[in-house]
Structures are given as structure tokens and as C-alpha cells.
Amino acid sequence: MTHQAAIALGQTLRVLAAAPDDPAAQVTPDVVIGAHTDADALRRVAQGAAALTFDHEHVPAELLRELVAAGVNVAPPPQALLHAQDKLVMRRRLRDLGAPIPRFAEATDPSDVDAFAAEVGGRIVVKTARGGYDGRGVTLATDVAEARDVTARYLADGVAVLLEERVDMRRELSALVARSPFGQGAAWPVVQTVQRDGICVEVIAPAPALDPDLASAAERLGLRLAEELGVVGVLAVELFETSGGELLVNELAMRPHNSGHWTMNGALTSQFEQHLRAVLDYPLGATAPIAPVTVMANVLGAPRAPEMSMDERLHHLFARLPEAAVHLYGKAERPGRKIGHVNVIGAANGSLEDPAYVAEVRERAVRAAHWLSHGEWTDGWNEHAR
Structure with missing residues (x-):
């Protein structure tokens, strides 16, 4: 859909796609096959481009910073994109900006759930700080025990955990x-x-x-x-x-x-x-x-x-x-x-x-x-x- 808009503006897109039958790869002749976590693939897709932009937030920030250091116009820039990649970073920044947000806390141990539950006095949402979308990495816990179990499972998987109050x-x-x-x-x-x-x-x-x-x-x-x-x-x-x-x-x-x-x-x-x-x-x-x-x-x-x-x-x-x-x-x-x-x-x-x-x-x-x-x-x- 971005390519359709690019044609109308007289622009061309080079696409980084995981496979030749990916949707964007089907509509442009200029395709680099590779993963968004592959530094070499990112360099190839950015070569000579006026700008590098995204259709998801999962490109590692350290790779984007390398591209910026090499003179690539990354838009949005990695320091902005980080707030869409990491929910804990986003929550803390929005709190500092005075933006209205639900009450939240980071959980580094399952016992943190009990302290947070006592603070908010209600039901809890447990989220992975990174990687979730379309409901993935998000659990609407029915009680404190479930929130504690989900937090323990997420932490065991090696991911940072965000606790939020469940909003009425x-x-x-x-x-x-x-x-x-x-x-x-x-x-x-x-x-x-x-x-x-x-x-x-x-x-x-x-x-x-x-x-x-x-x-x-x-x-x-x-x-x-x-x-x-x-x-x-x-x-x-x-x-x-x-x-x-x-x-x-x-x-x-x-x-x-x-x-x-x-x-x-x-x-x-x-x-x-x-x-x-x-x-x-x-x-x-x-x-x-x-x-x-x-x-x-x-x-x-x-x-x-x-x-x-x-x-x-x-x-x-x-x-x-x-x-x-x-x-x-x-x-x-x-x-x-x-x-x-x-x-x-x-x-x-x-x-x-x-x-x-x-x-x-x-x-x-x-x-x-x-x-x-x-x-x-x-x-x-x-x-x-x-």
C-alpha cells in the first residue's frame, strides 16, 4: 500500500523482504531478500536510498544506529523508534512528559506483582516490553495469582515485563x-x-x-x-x-x-x-x-x-x-x-x-x-x- 502511494508521487521503493512472496515484494521489482535483523541486508537495502523507513518496529536499534552513523537517512530515527519498540521505555518517557498513561511498573521478579497489585487495587495487565502485537505478549490477568504466573513465565523466557493497571x-x-x-x-x-x-x-x-x-x-x-x-x-x-x-x-x-x-x-x-x-x-x-x-x-x-x-x-x-x-x-x-x-x-x-x-x-x-x-x-x- 505504501508502494501504491509511492507510484503516485513518482517515487520508487526498494523492499527488504524475508521471502519473494512477501506482500511488498510482489509489487516492486527492486527487492532485497533478507532478515530485518541482518546488518548486511539492511546495508544493501539502504544503499543509495533517499530514506530508509519501516512497516514494523522490530528492526534492532543498534543496527539502525550503525546506518545513521554511515550517513543513511533513517526515518523515523532510532532514538524515536525506540519508544514504539520498548513499552517500558515508552511508559517512562511519557510519564516524564506528563502524558496521561495507566499506572505501571517493571517486574523483575514475580513477587513484584503483589506490590503492584496492592498499589493499584485492581486487576493487572501483564505485557512483554518488546515484541508483542495483535494481542501477543499481552495477558489480561483475572487475578493476582495468574498475573504472578504469567510474569514468571515471561521472565523465564528472558524478556522484560511491564505491569499495568487494567483500565475501566x-x-x-x-x-x-x-x-x-x-x-x-x-x-x-x-x-x-x-x-x-x-x-x-x-x-x-x-x-x-x-x-x-x-x-x-x-x-x-x-x-x-x-x-x-x-x-x-x-x-x-x-x-x-x-x-x-x-x-x-x-x-x-x-x-x-x-x-x-x-x-x-x-x-x-x-x-x-x-x-x-x-x-x-x-x-x-x-x-x-x-x-x-x-x-x-x-x-x-x-x-x-x-x-x-x-x-x-x-x-x-x-x-x-x-x-x-x-x-x-x-x-x-x-x-x-x-x-x-x-x-x-x-x-x-x-x-x-x-x-x-x-x-x-x-x-x-x-x-x-x-x-x-x-x-x-x-x-x-x-x-x-x-
């Missing part, structure tokens, strides 16, 4: 912003994200029934963090909206993010184009939405792949929902895997304040994504009936 929240939000080396910032409307089993399944843009002052505060927070951390490119600030109407920062991502996929069809500038604009230090694009609401639904691999081919599923989807904008990633289907997403844009005469309007757009997006995943319609419709 209304919903999850995401503030997506971008920042250029020049210092220009831009923010899209704050969106609501819907999670299932730790995986984002749906995004509603903008977030419905969000207090305007709270929305403005979230956008300002995203822009401030991008500046304070020295981000170059897109920054997603994942937020909890608490039951008391407050915002707390959950996690950071310094790259185009799942919560921003709606921008491909629902905003004047997509997150992918904006990321490239920022990395290349171009003036940033306008971020206004083009409709009262856009809903993104992820296409997740079904427990059992349908016998019907994806091509035939697309045929029936377009016949029934021609307005659905489909983005497939070129990935093999397997249970729970993100293999694509669908964007559905609401009618221009609708209103975000109308729950029935928002619900109708959501239903179409979810129905389309489920059909592509499972080969079955959520409303029982028979595509072969006459």
Missing part, C-alpha cells in the same frame, strides 16, 4: 498524526477502534459520540508526542477513553497503522502518502475526511478457508456491494491472519450524530469483510438464488 474504559480510540523533519504536523480525525481477541477488527472514522473537546485534546496529544519524541512519518497513538471520560495512552506505532487504513478511501490524503511525504520532507497533505463517516473492517482468515476462491468471492461482493473498496494484501489465508480490509464510505447527506446512519455503514463494511473471509453472508443472503 468505555472504548479504544486512535489519534493518527504525521510529522516531517521540517517540523510540520498534521492530524486526521480521531477514530474508534473495535478489538476482538486483541486484534483490531473495525475502525469507525471519525469516532462517533466523541466529545469535541476530547477529540481536540487527543489530536493535540498526538502532535505533541510526535514533536517531543522526534518522530518522522506517521505516528499512531492508541488511546483508552475511560468510563470517566478521560484519555490514557495505551501504545505507540511509528508507521502506517491499521487504525489509519480508512484514509485510503475516506480522507483527502491517505496515511501511506502522508508517511512518504513526511519521510521525504515534502509539505504534508490535507487530512480532512471526505464523508461524514468511513468504516474499515479487517478481512481476517476464517477458521477454515472457504472452498470458493477469493476471485469468486470478490465477484459476488462487487455485484452486491459495488461501493465496497477492497484492499487485499497478497497473503495466504490462515485463521485469524489479516489478509486485507474493506472500506465503506457513508453517504454525504448522513450525519455522524445519527446512530442509525453510522450503524448502517458499519453493517455493510462488516458484512463485506465477513463475506471475503468466510464465503458466507452475515444476513443469510444466497448469492446463487434467483
Whole structure:
């Protein structure tokens, strides 16, 4: 998807891919096959490039620092990216900046769980400080004993452990912003994200029934963090909206993010184009939405792949929902895997304040994504009936 934006900007991408059939490797002729932990592969992919950027945060910081020392323009720079790589580093920095965050502690021994539980007086979330995503490395402990056992298991695996209070929240939000080396910032409307089993399944843009002052505060927070951390490119600030109407920062991502996929069809500038604009230090694009609401639904691999081919599923989807904008990633289907997403844009005469309007757009997006995943319609419709 970044490559699609690069073509429109007259740019070319060289991709570091683990295998020739990786999604990005399928759409560019300039591919370096190698691991993101391989210093030689990183040097080869960066050779002669105007900038080196990322679609995940897992490239070791020490290798990125070596590239910077060799004159490579790494964006975002490793000192910024570290806050998306290490949750303990992120939590401590955000605390120092006065950003709103849940109470937290590092656990170096299982007994630390008891002290933290006494401090917060409630349920605990146990996280690995590094490497987790889509619910991996995150355990919502049901009690102190489970939190202690999970902490012991993580520590035995040799990973740093973060303890957090479990937040009484209304919903999850995401503030997506971008920042250029020049210092220009831009923010899209704050969106609501819907999670299932730790995986984002749906995004509603903008977030419905969000207090305007709270929305403005979230956008300002995203822009401030991008500046304070020295981000170059897109920054997603994942937020909890608490039951008391407050915002707390959950996690950071310094790259185009799942919560921003709606921008491909629902905003004047997509997150992918904006990321490239920022990395290349171009003036940033306008971020206004083009409709009262856009809903993104992820296409997740079904427990059992349908016998019907994806091509035939697309045929029936377009016949029934021609307005659905489909983005497939070129990935093999397997249970729970993100293999694509669908964007559905609401009618221009609708209103975000109308729950029935928002619900109708959501239903179409979810129905389309489920059909592509499972080969079955959520409303029982028979595509072969006459």
C-alpha cells in the first residue's frame, strides 16, 4: 500500500523482504531478500536510498544506529523508534512528559506483582516490553495469582515485563498524526477502534459520540508526542477513553497503522502518502475526511478457508456491494491472519450524530469483510438464488 502511494508521487521503493512472496515484494521489482535483523541486508537495502523507513518496529536499534552513523537517512530515527519498540521505555518517557498513561511498573521478579497489585487495587495487565502485537505478549490477568504466573513465565523466557493497571474504559480510540523533519504536523480525525481477541477488527472514522473537546485534546496529544519524541512519518497513538471520560495512552506505532487504513478511501490524503511525504520532507497533505463517516473492517482468515476462491468471492461482493473498496494484501489465508480490509464510505447527506446512519455503514463494511473471509453472508443472503 505504501508502494501504491509511492507510484503516485513518482517515487520508487526498494523492499527488504524475508521471502519473494512477501506482500511488498510482489509489487516492486527492486527487492532485497533478507532478515530485518541482518546488518548486511539492511546495508544493501539502504544503499543509495533517499530514506530508509519501516512497516514494523522490530528492526534492532543498534543496527539502525550503525546506518545513521554511515550517513543513511533513517526515518523515523532510532532514538524515536525506540519508544514504539520498548513499552517500558515508552511508559517512562511519557510519564516524564506528563502524558496521561495507566499506572505501571517493571517486574523483575514475580513477587513484584503483589506490590503492584496492592498499589493499584485492581486487576493487572501483564505485557512483554518488546515484541508483542495483535494481542501477543499481552495477558489480561483475572487475578493476582495468574498475573504472578504469567510474569514468571515471561521472565523465564528472558524478556522484560511491564505491569499495568487494567483500565475501566468505555472504548479504544486512535489519534493518527504525521510529522516531517521540517517540523510540520498534521492530524486526521480521531477514530474508534473495535478489538476482538486483541486484534483490531473495525475502525469507525471519525469516532462517533466523541466529545469535541476530547477529540481536540487527543489530536493535540498526538502532535505533541510526535514533536517531543522526534518522530518522522506517521505516528499512531492508541488511546483508552475511560468510563470517566478521560484519555490514557495505551501504545505507540511509528508507521502506517491499521487504525489509519480508512484514509485510503475516506480522507483527502491517505496515511501511506502522508508517511512518504513526511519521510521525504515534502509539505504534508490535507487530512480532512471526505464523508461524514468511513468504516474499515479487517478481512481476517476464517477458521477454515472457504472452498470458493477469493476471485469468486470478490465477484459476488462487487455485484452486491459495488461501493465496497477492497484492499487485499497478497497473503495466504490462515485463521485469524489479516489478509486485507474493506472500506465503506457513508453517504454525504448522513450525519455522524445519527446512530442509525453510522450503524448502517458499519453493517455493510462488516458484512463485506465477513463475506471475503468466510464465503458466507452475515444476513443469510444466497448469492446463487434467483
